[in-house]
Amino acid sequence: MLRDLAAAAESEVALWLAHRDALLAAARTQTILDCAHDAFVxxxxxxxxxxxxxxAEQLCGWSAAEVLGRPRTDLVIPARFRAACQEALARLRDGRSRLAxxxxxxxxxxxxGxxxxxxxxxxRHVEHGEAAFHAFVRDITDRKAAQAAVEQDRQRLADEQxxxxxxxxxxDTGVAACDADGRLVPFNKALRDVHGAGPHSARAGQRRHAR
Known part of the structure; x- marks a missing residue:
């Protein structure tokens, strides 16, 4: 009887210690994640x-207490993309996607809004026999704006040229110009017709010979 009680007590203590260690490990992990600059979901x-x-709280405006246990798509995915997001998650869950x-x-x-x-x-990894997903997310609004500005400048330059x-x-008069390195850069159709050159002639880019 006493031996059974001692074994039960020892088992309870072991379970309590394992639970405590798991809680401590989770707390340490959460502390590390809370120090990360990227959102973690x-x-x-x-x-x-x-x-x-x-x-993630700062990025999306929701506290952890408000989102835990709720569907991700209802909170942070625009309505028009939710169906596609659910399909992608299903493929990931079944191992049919290479997005990971x-x-x-x-x-x-x-x-x-x-x-x-x-x-x-x-x-993607498996926890207790089921798939789970972890993502680091960063706002790239500034990057996309910079890319758009560069593309606009490139298009404007192309339009001007x-x-x-x-x-x-x-x-009707032939026109040619040289750049700072002495290369022949734009020249017009009238001049090309005189010299029998096409619009992308090898004459373009040649250095001007000193007289």
Whole structure:
């Protein structure tokens, strides 16, 4: 009798210690994640949020207490993308997708309703026999704006060059110009016709010979 009681007590103590260690490990992990600059989000196989760090709170406007246990798609995915997101999650859950480990660009929505572009790195692993997903997410709004500005500048330059070439080609007089390195850069149709050169002739870019 006493031996059975001692064994039961020892088992209870072991379980309590294991539970305490698990709680301490979870607390340490959460502390590390809360120090991360990127948002961290975990979801279970059903798409319910199980992990949410401080950066995620700042990024999306929801506290951890408000989101844990709730469907991810209802909170941070714009309505028009929710069905596609659910399908992608199902493929990931079944191991039919190669998205895990890749850098993905997608759109998320803030609690206030503002949409913003993010880059996400997703990982899949199995917990207690079921798939779970962990993602680091960062706001790339500034990066996308910078890329758009560069593209606008490139397009504007291309339009200006096209306009200049069209204007030069409308002249009956041959026109040529040299850049600072002495290379022959734009010359018009009239001059090409005189020399029998095509619009992309090798004459373009040649250095001017000193007289």
């Amino acid at each position: 975990s979801v279970d196989a059903g798409g319910h949020i199980t992990g949410w760090n401080t950066a 480990g890749r850098h993905l660009e997608l759109v998320m929505v803030h609690r206030a 503002t949409e913003f572009a993010v880059e996400m790195t997703l990982q 096209s306009f200049l070439q069209t204007l030069l080609d409308s002249l």
